[in-house]
Amino acid sequence: MSNSDNIVWHEHNITKQDRASLKQQKPCVLWFTGLSGSGKSTVANAVESKLWELSKHTYLLDGDNIRMGLNKGLGFCEEDRVENIRRIGEVSKLFIDAGVIVLSAFISPFQKDRDSVRELVEDGEFIEVFIDTPLEICESRDPKGLYKKARAGEIPNFTGISSPYEAPVNPEIHIKTDEMTLEECALKVVSYLEDKGYLDA
Secondary structure (H helix, E strand, C coil), X not given: CCHHHHCCCCXXXXXXXXXHHXXXXXXXXXXXXXCCCCCHHHHHHHHHHHHHHCCCCEEEEEHHHHHCCCCCCCCCCHHHHHHHHHHHHHHHHHHHHCCCEEEEECCCCCHHHHHXXXXXXXXXXXXXXXXXXXXXXXXXXXXXXXXXXXXXXXXXXXXXXXXXCCCCCCCCEEEECCCCCHHHHHHHHHHHHHHCCCXXX
């Protein structure tokens, strides 16, 4: 018998719907995916600023920040990457239960892992945001010097160089940063939320 056999979900008096109603919004996770250097965190930050101006309740989960704490012990092999995304998915689910709009900015290179997060939450609560930036542009930016190290063989399993990136097939929001300004990118995401009723529940 495993420990999980003795664990039962504890229902709260205050529901997700109660929390969402109080915040006057529909909770969800905006899942920003793309190559390193594509602009995921930059766009997510800009979106959160606009939602803040609209008095919406948000929280931004960023890849490096999560790896400094919750996922500190995980490396970058495929098994650890899968576990990294699984944990982030579970944290995102808890934030959604709290009635919050979560912005998760992670490379999350494998479609099956992103799909597994989508399956954790209810229909309409997972919004895949593909930050579509060509590899050559990401590499030219190289804000952390990671591509240079990867090309030199100093970083194994680096997405886009020695490890594959599986681009979303049908994301809810598709952003091409090489064709849009940061303002346009942020507005596209906020407009989607407005049009779909996430900001006035």
